[in-house]
Amino acid sequence: MTSEFRHHCITPPYLLERLLKDVDSEVRQAALNTMLTTAHLRGERAVRTAFPGVATPGNARRTIYDCRNTTSLPFAVLARSEDGPESADVSVNRAFDMLGKTRDFFQRVFARNSIDGHGMRLDGYVHYGYEFANAFWDGRQMVFGDGDGRVFSDLTGSLSVIAHELGHGVTEHTTGLVYHNQSGALNESMSDVFGAMVEQWTLGQTAGQADWLIGREVFTPQIEADALRSMKAPGHAWNTERFGKDPQPDHMSKYVNMPDTYEGDWGAVHYNSGIPNKAFYLTAATIGGYSWEAPGLIWYEALKASNSETRFQEFADTTYRKAGELYEVGSAEQMAVLGAWQEVGISITGVSAGLARARTRTVGQNGDATAAVRALTAQVQELSRDVAALKGRVTAGG
């Protein structure tokens, strides 16, 4: 699939963390203070000077086009550009703003410059088709319909949906998870993970405060449905007389087998995504705090370490390995990942179920150590944000 060359101008946040853990507490605090001061006061100028030539094609500039209810993208008209005036059209402005929030999330949280990591421009097409109740990523741009007004509303009304679509672009440019069967369900799940994180980040919600719904805004008020999907409770986002009940599984024992055809949703990709979705939710709920910090970083690093054919088991193993690398082997974070996958019916390779339960309990009882790790993690995340923001200004061509 798509290959990618990544720039690593600055030490990745997780290496900083490891560095901080390796020294004694006094030195660690001093190092932390120094780094924070550097980042705040001197880093920006110093780093800018150090990388004068770092400019990115496109600079993740947003352009919104109006399809005027046709299905032709080439004939869509320009509705708003990065530096242009606001539009009179609310859908145009919403798509523009939400693409901006999603772009900022990737930049500031993961130091990722746009979809491809190289400032790829963000083109959004609104008012696609006639009563088009859908949104999709076509490999180059995001396309949004108006909904039919009876069941579905305008798809630009949902930040989690817009971030979900942009997330497909990110996945395509990292692993290219093939859109069928388990790799396709993982692709779908990653987009929901990004969708939930972008929304929670925008609202400043912790994992405990968030409702973990995807597409809360897509149904019209007449429809009695909470959202398209629930990551916290897959299978419980809707239950209506008209469409029946949300069929998403939340455990491997309920895995949905459908044919790998357009009629079978390419092997039930929008169904089985419920399983890894639930694992991410459980990880975030167990670790506590913000989903985009330790849980998001673990998932994002695992995505980058995956390939186009990665299935659930391999991905679960990778998140476990990454949690050990990013934090510590046996850390609260790694135990949270282990327990989450186990709860959805996936045992991490090489870790026996009994051992997993015992270790999870041990970590749970060891309150002081867990709290200490959390506090340190919070400090490091703060530092990571500074570094990411700094890197963002550099890679944005400043």
Place this chain on the structure above:
Amino acid sequence: MRVTLATHGGLAAPVLAGLPPDVVDTHALPESAAAELSRLVAAATEAAAGAPEPRRRAPDAMSYSITVEEDGHSCVLVQSDTDMSPEFAALLRWLKEHAARE
């Protein structure tokens, strides 16, 4: 002539899966509407012959299958959001507009 539209996949695939397909029978239509539908079906069928195989799977793109039954023959046209001919789009729009009026 009987024309059936089934919609698959997309962001809300499991929701749509619970909905029945839309069926239009030209016998139940006014003459002008029946003629218009026949013309749109003929154009979409002609455009589909010689159309390339569907492109790679675009995440969340919907697929549409339009089944046309007439005098014991049946033919199915399948296209998706990323590889739709203008003729197919016109037929799809007519069918959706018709379903909305029902």
